[in-house]
Amino acid sequence: MKKSLVNPWKWQDQLGYAQAVEIPHGTHTLYCAGQAAMKADGTPLSSDMSGQIDLSFDNLETVLSKAGYSMKNVVRLNFYTTSIEQFFAAYGQVIERLRASDCVASSTLTEVNALAFPQLQVELEATAVR
Template sequence: MQKSIINPWQWQNQLGYAQAVEVPHSTHTLYCAGQAAMTADGQPVSTDMAGQISVSFDNLETVLHQAGYSLSNVIRLNYYTTSIDAFFAAYGEVMGRLGAAGCVPSSTLTEVKALAFPNLMVEIEATAVR
């Protein structure tokens, strides 16, 4: 898959995302529902923000692999969190996952009042191409 990172500025590089990602002539696009810290039987995982980010990425990668994709195919991530402060305190988990996969997606971070279950703190939505 060929893709071009569009960054008119440099400040976003330290946060591991791109202002835009262009994918010329992709043949497939996968739109993933938000993935949260949920067990395989649909129960929320009680842990801290870093733990929830980790489990959310694990679940995202499970969905991607089931469809024949990997994290390196992701071009867009939307993060929904109940606390931007806690999310940024655990942002090393995000950077580690994206960096290991060579993933530099366009991204949006939004603080929300609540997610589907009361103890969930983060949900990650993705778009992937190949």
């Protein structure tokens, strides 16, 4: 997959995302539902933000892998959280996960009142192309 990052500035580089990602001739697109800290049995993980971020990324990677994609194919990654303050306190691990998988996607971070279950604090929504 050929992709071009569109970054008119440099400040977003330290945050691990791109202002835009262009895919000139993508042949397949995968739209992933929001992935949260849900255990394999369908129950939410009651944990701190750090633990929920890890499991949310694990779940996203599982969905991507099952469809024949990886984090490197992700071109859009949206974050929904019930606390931007707590999310940014754990943001170092987000950056680590993105860098380890060579993922630079366009991204939006939104604080919401609630997610599907009261225990959930973060949800990741991705679009991948190959």
